[in-house]
Amino acid sequence: MIKSNSFTVEINGQTYSADAGETVYEVAQRNGVEIPTLCHDPRLDPAGACRVCLVEVEGQRRLQPGCAWKVDADMKIQTESDRISRHRQVLYSMYMSDHRTDEEGGLPEETGNVNQLRELCATIDPIPLEKVEAPRAARPGDDNPYIEFDPELCILCARCTRYCDEVEAVNAITLAERGSETTIATAGQRSLIDTSCELCGGCIDTCPTGALIEKKAPKLMPLETKTTRTTCNFCGVGCQMDLHTHNNRLVKITSPAPGETLNDGNLCVKGRFAYDFVHHEDRLTEPLIRREDGQLHPATWDEAIKVASEGMNRVKAKYGSDALGFVSSSRCTIEENYLMQKLSRAAFGTNNIHQCAAT
Amino acid sequence: MLTHEAQRQRERILELLEHEGGVTEESVRRVHKETGVPEADIWGTGMFYTLINKPGRRVRICDGLTCQMAGADQLSADLEAKGLPCERVSCLAQCDRAPATLDEDLELVTYHGKETGVTPDDPGLPMNLGGPVDESYSSFARAKELGAEAVIEILKESGLQGRGGAGFPAHFKWSSVLAQAEAERYVICNADEGEPGTFKDREILLRQPTKMLEGLAIAAQAIGAKDIYIYIRGEFTNERRSLEKAIEIAKEKIAPIKIHVALGHGAYICGEETALIEALEGKRGMPRLKPPYPTEKGFRNKPTLMHNVETACCIPAIVDRGGEWFKKLGKTEAGSKLYCISGHVNRPGVYELPLGASLDELVDAAGGYEGNPQAFSPGGASSGFLPMTYRDLPLDYKNLADAGSMLGSAGVVVLNDSVDMAEAVKWQLIFFERESCGQCAPCRIGTRYLRRQVDQYVQLGDTAPLTYAEDVAWEMEEGSICGLGMVAAKPLESAQKHFPDAFKVR
Numbered sequence: 001m002i003k004s005n006s007f008t009v010e011i012n013g014q015t016y017s018a019d020a021g022e023t024v025y026e027v028a029q030r031n032g033v034e035i036p037t038l039c040h041d042p043r044l045d046p047a048g049a050c051r052v053c054l055v056e057v058e059g060q061r062r063l064q065p066g067c068a069w070k071v072d073a074d075m076k077i078q079t080e081s082d083r084i085s086r087h088r089q090v091l092y093s094m095y096m097s098d099h100r101t102d103e104e105g106g107l108p109e110e111t112g113n114v115n116q117l118r119e120l121c122a123t124i125d126p127i128p129l130e131k132v133e134a135p136r137a138a139r140p141g142d143d144n145p146y147i148e149f150d151p152e153l154c155i156l157c158a159r160c161t162r163y164c165d166e167v168e169a170v171n172a173i174t175l176a177e178r179g180s181e182t183t184i185a186t187a188g189q190r191s192l193i194d195t196s197c198e199l200c201g202g203c204i205d206t207c208p209t210g211a212l213i214e215k216k217a218p219k220l221m222p223l224e225t226k227t228t229r230t231t232c233n234f235c236g237v238g239c240q241m242d243l244h245t246h247n248n249r250l251v252k253i254t255s256p257a258p259g260e261t262l263n264d265g266n267l268c269v270k271g272r273f274a275y276d277f278v279h280h281e282d283r284l285t286e287p288l289i290r291r292e293d294g295q296l297h298p299a300t301w302d303e304a305i306k307v308a309s310e311g312m313n314r315v316k317a318k319y320g321s322d323a324l325g326f327v328s329s330s331r332c333t334i335e336e337n338y339l340m341q342k343l344s345r346a347a348f349g350t351n352n353i354h355q356c357a358a359t
Numbered sequence: 360m361l362t363h364e365a366q367r368q369r370e371r372i373l374e375l376l377e378h379e380g381g382v383t384e385e386s387v388r389r390v391h392k393e394t395g396v397p398e399a400d401i402w403g404t405g406m407f408y409t410l411i412n413k414p415g416r417r418v419r420i421c422d423g424l425t426c427q428m429a430g431a432d433q434l435s436a437d438l439e440a441k442g443l444p445c446e447r448v449s450c451l452a453q454c455d456r457a458p459a460t461l462d463e464d465l466e467l468v469t470y471h472g473k474e475t476g477v478t479p480d481d482p483g484l485p486m487n488l489g490g491p492v493d494e495s496y497s498s499f500a501r502a503k504e505l506g507a508e509a510v511i512e513i514l515k516e517s518g519l520q521g522r523g524g525a526g527f528p529a530h531f532k533w534s535s536v537l538a539q540a541e542a543e544r545y546v547i548c549n550a551d552e553g554e555p556g557t558f559k560d561r562e563i564l565l566r567q568p569t570k571m572l573e574g575l576a577i578a579a580q581a582i583g584a585k586d587i588y589i590y591i592r593g594e595f596t597n598e599r600r601s602l603e604k605a606i607e608i609a610k611e612k613i614a615p616i617k618i619h620v621a622l623g624h625g626a627y628i629c630g631e632e633t634a635l636i637e638a639l640e641g642k643r644g645m646p647r648l649k650p651p652y653p654t655e656k657g658f659r660n661k662p663t664l665m666h667n668v669e670t671a672c673c674i675p676a677i678v679d680r681g682g683e684w685f686k687k688l689g690k691t692e693a694g695s696k697l698y699c700i701s702g703h704v705n706r707p708g709v710y711e712l713p714l715g716a717s718l719d720e721l722v723d724a725a726g727g728y729e730g731n732p733q734a735f736s737p738g739g740a741s742s743g744f745l746p747m748t749y750r751d752l753p754l755d756y757k758n759l760a761d762a763g764s765m766l767g768s769a770g771v772v773v774l775n776d777s778v779d780m781a782e783a784v785k786w787q788l789i790f791f792e793r794e795s796c797g798q799c800a801p802c803r804i805g806t807r808y809l810r811r812q813v814d815q816y817v818q819l820g821d822t823a824p825l826t827y828a829e830d831v832a833w834e835m836e837e838g839s840i841c842g843l844g845m846v847a848a849k850p851l852e853s854a855q856k857h858f859p860d861a862f863k864v865r
Binding site: 051063087128172175 | 383384387388391397398399400401402403404406407412626643648792793794795796797798799800801803804805806807808811812824827830831833834837838839840
């Protein structure tokens with residue numbers, strides 16, 4: 001008999017349709033049934049390591065991780081029960097004993113980025129467990145300019161290392177040591193600069209607790225930040241990004257959540273970190289024309305383009321078309337590059353057209 | 360997903376790191392150059408294993424329960440005073456020679472050895488540690504003649520349960536692998552013995568490795584595997600020599616089936632079947648989520664039949680003399696069983712007794728109690744402690760499970776009344792904290808939390824630190840990924856239950 005690929009499952013007594021291959025978490029999420037999790041990232045293979053998403057599956061003696069457990073026809077799942085409540089209460093309390101908190105017994109600390117553990121812990125009445133003072137090593141000598149690791153806020157969910165491996169295929173960071181000494185490390189604990197790291201910062205984005213943060217962003221985010229969705233113009237891919245501004249100053253750039261835009265939660269080193277030019281005093285904010293006095297003078301775009309075209313036509317008239325050359329930028333889209341070569345060939349009559357990424 | 364070639368290269372990294380003398384920036388770079396595996400992955404994997412994570416030569420002294428009772432702390436202090444750097448390590452599977460020590464070359468050194476023993480030659484015993492070695496491979500020939508189905512039927516009849524600790528009926532795994540569509544299959548022998556109190560596989564490797572190899576060959580033949588992998592713990596130096604000698608003879612007898620030996624590099628968790636597979640694949644020994652089970656997707660994601668040394672060792676006799684014969688050897692459950700006995704007994708060792716023998720019967724074989732016994736741990740650290748009121752309880756899978764304990768690896772340790780039970784609990788908790796792989800929070804945090812709280816109690820005599828131990832223990836059992844975390848609180852829980860006086864304000 002061939003098993004149907006579509007069937008129904010029961011979550012908390014409600015019937016939902018599901019497909020073979022889906023996990024409990026996926027079916028629940030699609031139907032608005034909330035299962036908390038810390039180590040899950042839809043871009044990564046499930047790890048089932050944080051144990052936050054444990055649910056009851058009928059016929060299973062043990063609680064099972066919703067992020068990894070595959071649904072089957074007529075499967076009955078409970079996401080809320082006394083057993084699960086106790087599990088969450090004790091597990092979150094244990095995480096608190098292994099995490100820097102606001103004060104003794106307080107909630108997990110939140111720094112530059114959201115700490116999802118803090119949000120989870122706010123939902124329970126925590127057990128006051130003494131701190132376990134796990135000896136997780138930091139990388140004090142890591143002088144890379146962008147990414148900072150704070151082991152006191154790390155829950156070892158391995159999202160960062162799995163992201164670096166499974167999404168970026170860069171493998172710059174790894175779980176190292178073992179047991180309570182387990183930490184996030186580089187080979188030889190070298191600075192990220194001296195590894196295969198491309199400083200894309202995706203590890204920061206996927207970190208659920210703020211153990212990985214941007215070095216140059218404010219450590220404690222001002223409460224009032226405005227978020228503006230825009231398109232990165234460092235290249236033609238068109239990654240979407242969210243600019244976080246405070247008092248009209250750009251303080252951080254993040255990617256929209258995975259699945260939301262074409263870049264699927266990813267950005268590169270330029271998009272995420274290369275924004276210092278925005279408020280830089282040397283930044284050009286309007287066209288400048290060097291007049292006869294040898295000085296640069298502000299001008300309108302119309303004036304500037306007119307001066308440029310006159311200059312180029314002068315060269316063409318005096319020395320011929322091939323005395324001109326056009327170089328386009330890899331920051332341009334393919335359409336813009338097309339227009340550039342059209343300008344070169346059709347408007348000025350030369351094949352001297354190049355694009356900086358072509359060699 | 361790694362390519363086939365990348366996967367094979369990855370499988371080499373731990374061995375290469377060992378040849379390099381351990382994990383250093385330079386050794387990692389060289390292994391990276393040779394294999395193409397990313398440097399961070401080599402570093403992270405190497406740093407998981409205690410035999411290679413800290414290069415340098417030193418003496419290793421066991422701090423398992425039996426060795427602590429035999430004065431391992433004092434020995435360590437004495438050697439350090441003589442200028443010998445010492446590292447305290449988890450159980451070395453030499454509990455009968457407590458306090459167990461390995462020299463700088465991982466050779467066993469005995470300081471205060473008692474007389475030890477094994478059951479003397481008895482041809483009626485399936486494993487018969489004290490008996491002659493039979494290198495005829497006649498059982499293998501017989502199994503070939505009988506065919507896979509008949510062999511599995513005999514196995515089923517024998518009632519043989521996996522001797523690694525879980526007690527799962529052995530034939531189920533064989534049938535499950537046979538039922539897989541994938542034709543590339545593997546047999547793995549788990550010789551990563553490291554449960555405190557356990558040293559039976561060691562004796563098989565030393566005295567009857569051929570029986571084990573023959574059992575594995577019968578299994579490989581039956582399930583259609585061309586390769587047998589033996590994962591033997593890296594601290595087993597003599598045992599490895601003995602095994603390699605036996606393999607020299609086995610090679611011709613079982614061709615074209617091939618035997619590969621892989622060395623452990625110092626991680627108790629790699630005795631867990633999926634962690635063992637990870638280690639074989641050149642990764643950190645972190646247990647996988649199950650399902651899928653190894654019989655479906657095991658080594659290299661292919662169907663894999665994994666047996667403990669002792670399970671394999673029982674198979675030739677079962678094939679020879681029949682399932683019914685083996686079954687009847689047991690008292691309360693099927694077959695004979697190797698019981699390890701150490702601690703406060705006169706002649707610690709490995710004794711092959713009917714499955715279901717009691718503590719008193721076992722200690723009889725071991726020359727009687729030393730001093731006045733107050734407690735015993737029936738199946739390794741994971742089984743917790745039982746009081747002497749259980750001295751007549753059949754030591755089998757079911758009876759011990761019903762008593763809230765487990766037979767596990769049958770590593771029985773006897774504690775007399777000179778031992779502080781709270782201290783004994785602390786020693787067991789030190790083991791679990793050190794050996795937790797760190798992958799899941801309940802185990803990683805829980806093992807450290809409990810060890811620290813019991814430490815505080817032992818130091819201060821105040822019960823306040825133990826207030827929430829029960830909650831944490833509950834979560835460790837409910838929430839951990841693998842068996843280690845699930846049982847790591849057992850020593851404390853069982854001691855609090857059976858020896859409440861040891862946990863009062865003092």
